[in-house]
Every structure is written in C-alpha cells, then in structure tokens.
Amino acid sequence: MIVRIMGEGQLTLADSRLTELNQLDDELLAEMDNGDGPGFRATLQALLAKVRELGEPVPDDFLEPSDLILPSSDATLEQVQELLSDDGLIPGGA
Template structure:
C-alpha cells in the first residue's frame, strides 16, 4: 500500500503496518468525536511517526498513486473534525 503524507512524500507500507495504522486511525476518529484535542494530537503524531519509521520512503523520482493520503503534521483539530469521521482515512 502506498501512503502519502501531504507535504512530505510517499511511503510503501506492508500489510501488517496498515493494520496497525488502521487501529490508530480508528482511535483518532473516536477522539475527534469526543472532542479530545489533546489526545488527538498525540495519536495523530503517532500515526505519522509509524508511517515514517516503519514504512519504506519512496524516492522523489518514484511517484505512484497513493492509496491513503495523510494530512500534514500541522493539521488543526478543527480541520481534523472534517477528515477523521466514519472510517477515518483508512477504511476497515
């Protein structure tokens, strides 16, 4: 699976990582629904950190269609309310 972090680049993620990311994504959806901005920020940064740390960064010359697009690190809680709903950014 190819994941794009907006403004940062693309990463190839193995299936096991995608399952882990889906759990974090579901937690983010719940935190946003609860209005918990502080914990949202922690989990959102964890999501990005997992992608960067466990995914394989693709070179700039290798541009592939992204399966998942992750908002940039500076995403506000207000912006997150429009994005992290339902299934979030990673569909179950």
C-alpha cells in the same frame, strides 16, 4: 501500498501493516468525536510516527498516485475531518 503524508512525501507500506495502524486510527476518531484537542494532537503524531517507522520512503522521482493520504503533523482537527472516510483515515478501521 503508497502512503502520502501531506507536506512530507510518499512511503511504501505493506498492506499487512494497516492492522497495526487501525488502533491509532480508532483512537483518533474517538478523540475527534469527543472534541479532545490534546488527545487528537498526540494520537495524530503517534499515527504519523508509526507510518514513518513502518514505511519505506519512495524516491522523489516516483510518479504513482497515493493509495492513502494522511494529514500533515500540524493539521487541525477540522482539516483531518475533511479527509475522513467512513473507516477513518486508515481503511478497515472503525
């Protein structure tokens, strides 16, 4: 799977790793629902850090569409809400 972090680039991530990301995604959704700005910020940072840890950067000349698009680390709660699907940011969650 190709994951794009907005403003950073793309990484390849094994589909099997999505399960590891869903817990953070579920936490992020709960914090957004509760209006927990500091919690949202910390969990977004943790989610992006985990994607960077588990993923492999793709070459800059790689021209394939992203399967999953995540917000940048400085995205606001409102910006992230616009990216949400029924499952959250990561498919298979909530």
